[in-house]
Amino acid sequence: MLTLHAVRAGYGTxxxxxxxxxxxxxxxxxxxxxxxGAGKTTLMRVISxxxxxxxxxxxxxxVDLATTPAHRIVELGVAHVxxxxxxxxxxxxxxxxxxxxxxxxxxxxxxxQLEVVYELFPxxxxxxxxxxxxxxGGEQQMCAIGRALMSEPKLLLLDEPSAGLAPVLVEQVFxxxxxxxxxxxxxxxxxxxxxxxxxxxxxxxxLKTGHIQTAGRAADLLASDSIREAYxxx
Amino acid sequence: xxxxxxxxxxxxxxxxxxxxxxxxxxxxxxxxxELIMLGMYGMYFLYTVYHAPIFLAAAxxxxxxxxxxxxxxxxxxxPLLGAAPINQLLATGGVLFFLQSAATxxxxxxxxxxxxxxxxLKVAGMxxxxxxxxxxxxxxxxxxxxxxxxxxxYTGTAIRAIAQDRQIMPLMGxxxxxxxxxxxxxxxxxxxxxxxxxVLQYDVHPFVGLTFGxxxxxxxVLGSLGNFVGGFVAAFVFAEIIALGGLYLDxxxxxxxxxxxxxxxxxxxxxxxxARRS
Amino acid sequence: MTRYLPWVGGAALVxxxxxxxxxxxxxxxxxxxxWSFAYTSWSVMGRFGLVSxxxxxxxxxxxxxxxxxxxxxxxxxxxxxxxxxAASAALAALVAYPCFRFRITGHYFALVTxxxxxxxxxxxxxxxDYTGGSLGYTPERYQGGSSLWALQFHGKTTWxxxxxxxxxxxxxxWYRVDRSMLRYALEAISEDEDAAAATGVHVTxxxxxxxxxxxxxxxxxxALYCQYQMFISPDTxxxxxVSLQMVFAVVVGGIYVSLGPTIGxxxxxxxxxxxxxxxxxxxxGWDNLVYGVLLVLFIIFxxxxxxxxxxxxxxxxxxxxx
Numbered sequence: 001m002l003t004l005h006a007v008r009a010g011y012g013t014x015x016x017x018x019x020x021x022x023x024x025x026x027x028x029x030x031x032x033x034x035x036x037g038a039g040k041t042t043l044m045r046v047i048s049x050x051x052x053x054x055x056x057x058x059x060x061x062x063v064d065l066a067t068t069p070a071h072r073i074v075e076l077g078v079a080h081v082x083x084x085x086x087x088x089x090x091x092x093x094x095x096x097x098x099x100x101x102x103x104x105x106x107x108x109x110x111x112x113q114l115e116v117v118y119e120l121f122p123x124x125x126x127x128x129x130x131x132x133x134x135x136x137g138g139e140q141q142m143c144a145i146g147r148a149l150m151s152e153p154k155l156l157l158l159d160e161p162s163a164g165l166a167p168v169l170v171e172q173v174f175x176x177x178x179x180x181x182x183x184x185x186x187x188x189x190x191x192x193x194x195x196x197x198x199x200x201x202x203x204x205x206x207l208k209t210g211h212i213q214t215a216g217r218a219a220d221l222l223a224s225d226s227i228r229e230a231y232x233x234x
Numbered sequence: 235x236x237x238x239x240x241x242x243x244x245x246x247x248x249x250x251x252x253x254x255x256x257x258x259x260x261x262x263x264x265x266x267x268e269l270i271m272l273g274m275y276g277m278y279f280l281y282t283v284y285h286a287p288i289f290l291a292a293a294x295x296x297x298x299x300x301x302x303x304x305x306x307x308x309x310x311x312x313p314l315l316g317a318a319p320i321n322q323l324l325a326t327g328g329v330l331f332f333l334q335s336a337a338t339x340x341x342x343x344x345x346x347x348x349x350x351x352x353x354x355l356k357v358a359g360m361x362x363x364x365x366x367x368x369x370x371x372x373x374x375x376x377x378x379x380x381x382x383x384x385x386x387x388y389t390g391t392a393i394r395a396i397a398q399d400r401q402i403m404p405l406m407g408x409x410x411x412x413x414x415x416x417x418x419x420x421x422x423x424x425x426x427x428x429x430x431x432x433v434l435q436y437d438v439h440p441f442v443g444l445t446f447g448x449x450x451x452x453x454x455v456l457g458s459l460g461n462f463v464g465g466f467v468a469a470f471v472f473a474e475i476i477a478l479g480g481l482y483l484d485x486x487x488x489x490x491x492x493x494x495x496x497x498x499x500x501x502x503x504x505x506x507x508x509a510r511r512s
Numbered sequence: 513m514t515r516y517l518p519w520v521g522g523a524a525l526v527x528x529x530x531x532x533x534x535x536x537x538x539x540x541x542x543x544x545x546x547w548s549f550a551y552t553s554w555s556v557m558g559r560f561g562l563v564s565x566x567x568x569x570x571x572x573x574x575x576x577x578x579x580x581x582x583x584x585x586x587x588x589x590x591x592x593x594x595x596x597x598a599a600s601a602a603l604a605a606l607v608a609y610p611c612f613r614f615r616i617t618g619h620y621f622a623l624v625t626x627x628x629x630x631x632x633x634x635x636x637x638x639x640x641d642y643t644g645g646s647l648g649y650t651p652e653r654y655q656g657g658s659s660l661w662a663l664q665f666h667g668k669t670t671w672x673x674x675x676x677x678x679x680x681x682x683x684x685x686w687y688r689v690d691r692s693m694l695r696y697a698l699e700a701i702s703e704d705e706d707a708a709a710a711t712g713v714h715v716t717x718x719x720x721x722x723x724x725x726x727x728x729x730x731x732x733x734x735a736l737y738c739q740y741q742m743f744i745s746p747d748t749x750x751x752x753x754v755s756l757q758m759v760f761a762v763v764v765g766g767i768y769v770s771l772g773p774t775i776g777x778x779x780x781x782x783x784x785x786x787x788x789x790x791x792x793x794x795x796x797g798w799d800n801l802v803y804g805v806l807l808v809l810f811i812i813f814x815x816x817x818x819x820x821x822x823x824x825x826x827x828x829x830x831x832x833x834x
Binding site: 310317454497 | 561563607610611618619620624626627630633634635638751753756759797799800801806808811812815
């Protein structure tokens with residue numbers, strides 16, 4: 001479904017990704033793990049169009065993402081939940097969700113999708129008129145994921161969903177990811193929390209300082225040493 | 235006292251327009267008052283010179299200045315979106331010069347009056363000029379409409395969103411440039427409306443913008459640029475002060491008091507100022 | 513070789529009026545020098561990102577306080593000018609202190625200063641019984657117009673030398689600021705106020721210092737203008753137009769270069785004169801129209817001004833050749 005080949009990207013003179021190639025097949029859950037500063041967030045941003053790759057190809061179901069304007073990529077079915085949530089703080093939960101359903105194709109289905117999201121996150125229904133900025137970290141994460149789901153995406157990009165959350169909430173987040181992918185959605189998830197993410201994804205890539213070091217099935221990676229080496233250098 | 239309230243309505247309209255543009259695009263149009271000046275000239279020519287019906291003239295005016303807002307954004311602001319904020323400010327300063335001078339060259343410096351005599355009404359024992367009442371009502375209606383736009387439509391919601399987090403807008407499928415254009419047009423249209431209302435009471439000349447401009451800026455700063463409610467309240471407070479000053483002394487003193495009040499407020503209530511945004 | 517250039521140039525400038533007496537060109541030169549000094553004063557704070565759109569107000573204060581003190585208070589400009597400078601310092605401190613203390617910077621600060629110059633204009637107009645309002649004001653001539661006590665002189669030569677000296681002092685102040693600790697503090701502040709404060713820089717104090725310095729210099733320019741022209745009006749020495757003119761001239765000439773404001777003054781004043789001669793009274797408004805368009809074009813295409821851009825060109829040429 002999504003294929004990246006030899007992608008390079010960065011910020012100005014600083015290059016963050018070096019010849020990154022990966023693929024995500026329909027219905028899969030794929031993880032990208034790696035230590036801090038590996039370029040995981042940059043990778044997400046390249047896919048969702050916030051950053052353009054300098055070289056390489058980036059194709060989603062036959063459509064070249066690298067030449068598609070960023071705001072069109074959502075219409076193609078890619079929804080990105082950014083790092084640290086990035087909700088609109090002074091807008092209500094429902095307004096935030098409405099923004100998630102902004103694309104023209106999502107507007108007729110707004111009411112229906114809203115129900116779906118509220119079913120998934122009953123807490124959000126309770127807080128629908130509350131200002132998003134006043135919620136706790138865990139609630140904000142729910143809202144952010146709900147917002148991404150409003151556009152009925154084909155591919156969901158999750159950037160460090162467990163960041164800044166208490167362990168019990170981290171559990172909940174990954175259970176949620178499991179539920180989402182069980183419903184047929186394709187998920188690409190970027191995480192520092194290796195143990196948790198390798199339990200919910202099928203395959204994973206290890207990204208370190210902009211390079212893909214290893215790739216493989218989640219179970220295999222859990223057992224191998226390469227991850228420990230990448231994170232701790234031993 | 236009442237007159238202060240009515241002037242407040244118009245000032246609130248003006249600060250709304252300026253706030254919208256700042257909140258969304260993060261640019262201050264120093265030449266905003268000059269757009270109003272052009273709108274006032276527009277009304278003068280359409281109504282007094284070409285005898286168009288007044289409501290038609292007003293409609294043309296509002297749309298016309300809206301288009302000017304679009305042009306301003308496209309020609310001057312858009313090329314500078316990546317530049318230092320102060321450059322954007324200065325560029326609109328250049329437009330201010332240009333518009334004032336163009337008006338001087340084209341229309342001359344004489345004061346021009348709409349020539350419309352509106353009655354004075356007696357309301358609850360006080361004399362209220364019809365034009366001031368109309369201005370207040372129109373401003374109120376416009377603000378309600380804008381409020382509805384911002385809260386009940388997708389575009390309006392996007393406008394509020396972009397003011398809070400510009401960078402992730404593409405993730406919502408929002409084309410920021412389109413939102414900027416819409417906002418610029420809206421800001422211009424509000425200025426056009428303000429022009430229609432002001433021209434009922436004030437003469438127009440190339441430098442009439444200098445009367446309203448500084449006060450509008452002070453209102454926006456005190457009410458916090460980007461904070462619509464704050465601007466609204468500040469507008470009325472300032473208008474009262476100006477009116478009171480004008481009642482007992484020359485009109486200019488009203489503005490001086492307003493500025494002095496502003497300085498005092500900065501010392502007294504700095505929380506009223508969103509100092510973090512600069 | 514280039515080290516002596518300033519001295520040679522300076523000597524030539526000083527000798528000029530003794531060699532070339534035509535009053536009209538000398539008048540133009542004096543005007544250029546006075547405004548160069550005013551523009552340089554603005555750039556002293558403008559270069560650190562403290563863009564004030566209110567310097568027209570300070571110039572107005574400088575001009576009017578001096579003139580009023582003389583006409584109404586019969587106080588010699590030798591006292592009147594320091595009085596005007598003190599008044600502008602007080603005004604600058606009054607407005608700038610709350611701005612800096614409560615972190616009003618950038619857009620906000622520019623708007624507040626813009627309002628300030630507008631308000632100064634309103635005050636001048638409102639006190640029309642004393643100041644003559646928009647009709648302008650004339651300091652009274654004393655002893656036939658040539659007196660050291662009244663700081664009034666007939667000869668263009670004398671004024672030229674005075675203006676030249678003041679302009680040179682302005683440049684000197686610019687240089688001193690450029691080489692001072694204040695400069696580094698302010699540059700740090702303009703990059704990141706919080707970081708600067710964390711390293712022990714007294715942000716408010718430093719910003720206040722440069723603002724008061726800039727304001728007082730501008731007021732001095734206003735006073736000088738008043739004494740030379742012997743006629744001031746709110747539009748020519750104060751108000752938003754003057755403030756914007758200052759910014760325009762410095763942007764065109766180059767904000768980070770010592771002679772930038774002077775070049776800007778040369779360009780704007782010559783432009784105004786050419787238009788005035790070419791169009792006569794029909795030129796009213798055309799000069800500002802051209803300024804406006806040029807300002808926008810410069811900001812978009814040449815933000816570093818003429819001198820700044822030339823310097824960049826020169827530097828990049830040096831790099832590529834070596």
